[in-house]
Amino acid sequence: MEEPAQPVTARPGGRTARTRQHVLDAVTALLVEQGYEALTVDAVAARSGVHRTTVYRRWRDAGGLLADALDAAREQPWEPPDTGSLAGDLGEINRQVADALTGTPPIAAALIAASFRSPTAARALRSFWEDRYARAAVVVHRAISRGEATTGTDPRTVIVAACAPVFHELVLMRAPDTEDLAQRYAELAAAGTAAAGGTTAAGTAAAG
Missing domain, CATH: 1.10.10.60 (Homeodomain-like)
Structure with missing residues (x-):
């Protein structure tokens, strides 16, 4: 141990x-x-x-x-993008995720892979993502203020819905980072958020 x-x-x-x-x-x-x-x-x-x-x-x-x-x-400074739309903001976040996962040298991918070998590192990786989700929540709050999402929409659910397919494609499926990959999943997440009329944290917990 x-x-x-x-x-x-x-x-x-x-x-x-x-x-x-x-x-x-x-x-x-x-x-x-x-x-x-x-x-x-x-x-x-x-x-x-x-x-x-x-x-x-x-x-x-x-x-x-x-x-x-x-x-x-x-600890590195990072602020979520502000493009004026939820789909645009999520697209920019997805592009940053894709760039990190496919960068040369592949530092991010190596750190993620190594974290599975160490409970201490796994906790640190979880802390990293919790911090990023918390910082990125502002893009959903802005979307609510613009009327793109309803009050009570859970930011983390929206951000995961946009970013998780990018990780799946690039890391699990080893698919190429195509030009439309980041924006395609961002637009799906934004459209789903609008169609659902807002995804609440309570609703998410109840569904699970």
Whole structure:
């Protein structure tokens, strides 16, 4: 069973921040080049130039290293797009998801795959997505104010309806990222939201 990693609570600047960046750069490089099996404290220390004792003391193991890489991604500034329509906003979000999943090097895909190997990393990935759903909720709130969705529409349900097919196509089906992929599923989600007259959180729970 994976030993819990030591929490990384401080986010100071200066030398500590540089050390963290060197380590996390090594983590993503090793994941992309060699996979989860290559992600050890010794390998990260050698790749980053950070002393093994420092890596072990702060990150403890592969799970702690992965979790902090995901935490670092969550800390990056991100604001949802504002195109003036729900379909447009969801389309832009979908394009960002597609770009991340098909990027070169495939850092996002490697982190997601590796998270299945570590409970610590899986919790960090869940936290990342919870943060993104919370930030993206504003696109649905704007849609409500424009009359594209009714009061009580559940933002997370709408966003998942738009984004999940993109993940399914690109990651599970290994389909190509076609020019219309992101917008096609965004428009389906927006049309479904309008046709349903709003998807409430309570209704979603009752249906499940």
